[in-house]
Amino acid sequence: MTWRMQRLLAITRGWRDGIIGFAVLFTVWEISAHVFKIPKYILPPPTAIWADLMKRYPRMIDAAFATTSEIVLGFLIAIVVSIPLAIFVSYSRPIERMIFPILIALQIIPKIAIAPLFIVWFGFGMMPKLLLVFLLSFFPILVSSITGLKSVPTDILDLARSTGSSELMVFRKIRLPHSLPAIFTGLKVAATLATTAAIVAEFVASDKGLGYMLLEFNGNLETGMVFATVIGLSLIGIILYAMVEFVERNVVSRHVSQRDAPEKQQLLGS
Amino acid sequence: MTALRKEADVAAVSGTSAIHVDGVAQVFRRGDAETRAIERIDLSIAAGEFVSVVGPSGCGKSTLMRIISGLLSPSQGRVLINGQAVKGPYTDLGIVFQQPVLLDWRSILGNVLLQVELRSQNPSEYAERGKALLEAVGLGDFHDRYPYELSGGMQQRAAICRALIHDPPLLLMDEPFGALDALTREQMRVDLEELWLSTRKTVVFITHSIDEAVLLSDRVVVMSPRPGRIERVIDIDLPRPRGLEARRSLRFTAIVEEITGIFLSRGLLRRGRSALAGTIPRR
Numbered sequence: 228m229t230w231r232m233q234r235l236l237a238i239t240r241g242w243r244d245g246i247i248g249f250a251v252l253f254t255v256w257e258i259s260a261h262v263f264k265i266p267k268y269i270l271p272p273p274t275a276i277w278a279d280l281m282k283r284y285p286r287m288i289d290a291a292f293a294t295t296s297e298i299v300l301g302f303l304i305a306i307v308v309s310i311p312l313a314i315f316v317s318y319s320r321p322i323e324r325m326i327f328p329i330l331i332a333l334q335i336i337p338k339i340a341i342a343p344l345f346i347v348w349f350g351f352g353m354m355p356k357l358l359l360v361f362l363l364s365f366f367p368i369l370v371s372s373i374t375g376l377k378s379v380p381t382d383i384l385d386l387a388r389s390t391g392s393s394e395l396m397v398f399r400k401i402r403l404p405h406s407l408p409a410i411f412t413g414l415k416v417a418a419t420l421a422t423t424a425a426i427v428a429e430f431v432a433s434d435k436g437l438g439y440m441l442l443e444f445n446g447n448l449e450t451g452m453v454f455a456t457v458i459g460l461s462l463i464g465i466i467l468y469a470m471v472e473f474v475e476r477n478v479v480s481r482h483v484s485q486r487d488a489p490e491k492q493q494l495l496g497s
Numbered sequence: 498m499t500a501l502r503k504e505a506d507v508a509a510v511s512g513t514s515a516i517h518v519d520g521v522a523q524v525f526r527r528g529d530a531e532t533r534a535i536e537r538i539d540l541s542i543a544a545g546e547f548v549s550v551v552g553p554s555g556c557g558k559s560t561l562m563r564i565i566s567g568l569l570s571p572s573q574g575r576v577l578i579n580g581q582a583v584k585g586p587y588t589d590l591g592i593v594f595q596q597p598v599l600l601d602w603r604s605i606l607g608n609v610l611l612q613v614e615l616r617s618q619n620p621s622e623y624a625e626r627g628k629a630l631l632e633a634v635g636l637g638d639f640h641d642r643y644p645y646e647l648s649g650g651m652q653q654r655a656a657i658c659r660a661l662i663h664d665p666p667l668l669l670m671d672e673p674f675g676a677l678d679a680l681t682r683e684q685m686r687v688d689l690e691e692l693w694l695s696t697r698k699t700v701v702f703i704t705h706s707i708d709e710a711v712l713l714s715d716r717v718v719v720m721s722p723r724p725g726r727i728e729r730v731i732d733i734d735l736p737r738p739r740g741l742e743a744r745r746s747l748r749f750t751a752i753v754e755e756i757t758g759i760f761l762s763r764g765l766l767r768r769g770r771s772a773l774a775g776t777i778p779r780r
Contacts, residue, residue, distance in 0.1 A: 382598040385568050386659075391588040392615035400614060404602050479602070 271451040279451035280458070287440065287459055294425050294436040295463050297353065301360025302421040302467070309365050310410065313372030314398075323373075330369065338362045339427050346432045356428035356436075363424035364417035368410070375409025376402055404479075411475040418471050422464035437463075513544035513699045514589065514667040516565060520574035523560050533724035534560045537574070540718060540727065544579075544666075545697040549710035550718045551756065553765050557725030558703045562671050565701060566592060578667070588616075590667040591660030595675045597652035599644040599659075605631065606640035609658045616663060623662055630658040634688065650681035657689075671703045686712060687740055694738055707756045711749060712739050719759050728759055 253273045259265070260272035267275060280287075316323045338359060345355035379402055387397045429438025437460050444452040518540040525532045535557035542548045550558050563569040565576050567587035576583040591612075599608045609627045610620040631640050634654040636647075644652055653673060660668060674682045686709055693700055693713075704710050710717045711733055719728040733752060735743050743749050760766045 380596075380598050382594040382596060383600070385563075385566075386592055386594075386598070386612075387615055388568055388586040389566060389588060389590060389592050390612060390615035391586065392617070396615060396617070400611065401600065404600070 268448040268450045271454065276451045276454045276458075279449070280455040283452065283455075287437070287456065290435055290437045290440045291459055291463065294429065294438065294460070297356040297360055297425045297428070297436070298421045298463065298467060300353075301357045301424065302364050302417065304357065305361045305364040305368055305417060305421075306414070308361075309369035309413075310372055313369050313376060313410075316369075317373055317376035317402075330366065333362070334366045338424075342428060342431045345428075351432050351434065355432065356425055359428040360421045360424040363420040367416040367420065368413040371409045371413030371416070372406060375406025378409070379405045407475075407479045411471065411479065414471045414475075415468060418467045419464060422460060422467065426460060513697060514578050515544040515580075516540075516542040516667075516699065516701070517577040518542075518561070518565065518574070519577060521561070521564055521571045521576065522573040523557065523564065523569070524572045535564075535725040538725070538727055540730075542699060542701065544699055547693055547700045547702065547713060547715045548718060549702040549704055549714040549716075550720060551704055551707055551710045552720030552725060552728075553722050553760070554705065556720045556722050558705075558720060559671050561720075561725070562669055562701060562703050566590060566669050587667075589665055590669055591663070591665040593653075593657055593660045593668070593670040593673040595672040597644070597649070597656040599652055599655060601644050604641050604643055605636060605647065605655045608644065608655055609640075609662050612659050612662045618663075627658065627662055630661055631655065634658060650677050650685070653677060653685070661692075666698055668698050668700045670700065672705065673702075674709065675705070682709075683741070689713065690738060690740070707753050707760075708744070711735075711752050711756070712743055717752075717756065719756055721763060722765060728763070731755065 256270075257272045257274060260270060260275075271279075312326075316326055342355070342359055345358055349355045349358065383401060384397070387401060425436070426438040426441070429436040430442060433439040437456050441453060441456045441460075444450075444456060518538050521538045522536050523534040525534055538561060540548075550561060552558050560569065564571045565578075565583070565587075567576070567583040567585055570584075578587060578589075599605075600611065603611065606624065606627050609631065610623055613623045614620050628637070628640050631637055631654075634657065636651060636654055636658070639647060639651065639655075644655075647655070653676070657673065660670075674685050677685065690713055702710070702713060712735075714733050717731045717733060719731065720726065721728045731752060735746065735748055735752075757766060761768065
């Protein structure tokens, strides 16, 4: 059996078990909702949520589009800013010493708490949402990129120096590929935070988006739709995460396969 | 396993390098604390000579190697290679470290060719030579594999190929067999001798193994513990090729004894109280 087929098998096996897990969860939920006669505004059964969603999803599509664009744009800005900054910091110790305290202070400030301030500064449009998504996803990308870029073994850098190679070449051939797994770890953490940030920003002030709808449904005690919206938001988060992972698989396949090696052995052993 | 001797067919025998270490000393500063790593070392290595440096851990062997390679500039003194003072990293050499440090996203051949890529040369021109070198160290079938698929010994062989691909006149090896098991180590040692006999590159070989140093070298430089100084330089007049047999010669035993004696007298080794104690004559 080829390596790829084994991998595929491993993934589908993971899915199969996951699907079984969810099926059990939903069944228990459905049954308890009926057996214990839980009011629908407190906890609607999954079938009721599904029925609500099917009835009213067109309105949600627009909202989902608004939210998704905030998430994706904010996330992209975070990537564009933090990776070059990480490269900059990894090359200069004085800059690192200067910038790091600021970054840590920024990270410690509960950014969600200053979200209302963004409204004062930037109004109700796209800007405050982008800013919050950016701020929340920026830090994990930066930190893991710096960690990756600075963890290149000294021996290999010494080897590179002994060839008289230019720093640009060393960066391209050694530093960057070496740090890609760490960078992607940061990207995946950031991807999950980006979704949270967009929803919070919409909670604070918005007239559209899934976060805004969530508040509206909640206010009307339309709990079924609240759940449906949460599912929609989760889907956006999962898709973003999956996209990052897809890129990772294609860009750093060798690292991944190396990391998967013990897992593969386990699979073969079982 | 095919021996490294095939390297001779691969490599056009090239020039070698003479090294002069001239009053080199190294002090490391950390805050106010000063560590004298090595203290005034004078050493001349002839072109084509195989010289080992042995000494206890922390005696500055690796520091000396880094200074010779120009990766570290000494606090005092200077290094001349072929009459030229080394300023900044010296590029006309190959380096092998204790760890293979292969790039795990590159194939074995890709790792070997990294050396020429970093030297801005066209790797495809070296691919054949790279494969031949890998073949010579018994990795012929592994050139398209990835480092994690190879054992430690195989990875280190690939690292040696990486140090030889551009046919450098000088080879610096910093405990290259230190991380290998005893059997692999012995084989690598024999192979390295064959390689050296066929190419006669200048080799500076750092090791903590007295046996290894004696079996491989023309001269062994014995270093004292920190701050590292040259305790003694011993000519090894064992006939070549030494292979596996040289171990059995009385001359080998005598030289190993001599070096052991130096370490004993410095308190770096202590005689056990077993029945065997005393069978080794004290010096």
